[in-house]
Amino acid sequence: MGIRDTFDKAKKLAGKHSDKVEQGLDKGAEQAKQRTGGKYDEHIDKADEAAGDYVRKQGEQDQER
Known part of the structure; x- marks a missing residue:
């Protein structure tokens, strides 16, 4: 698994849990x-x-997916 794969996986996870990620960003x-x-x-x-x-x-x- 390369860096691009890791980044894509992180984006997908962030999308699925955007509410939690936004809370973390605010904190x-x-x-x-x-x-x-x-x-x-x-x-x-x-x-x-x-x-x-x-x-x-x-x-x-x-x-959408």
């Missing part, structure tokens, strides 16, 4: 904000939103 973002003392909140929020959008799209694609 990670909150931890990052705390550890940086609020200095990078805007950047962290933007990254969290982009990652959440990606996971939601994977979940939608998984449901």
Whole structure:
């Protein structure tokens, strides 16, 4: 199993469990904000939103299959 296969498998799992992945992303973002003392909140929020959008799209694609 190569890296591409592993990545594809991870995307499928993320799609199937998108709600749990999004919860984890949100928790990670909150931890990052705390550890940086609020200095990078805007950047962290933007990254969290982009990652959440990606996971939601994977979940939608998984449901279509």
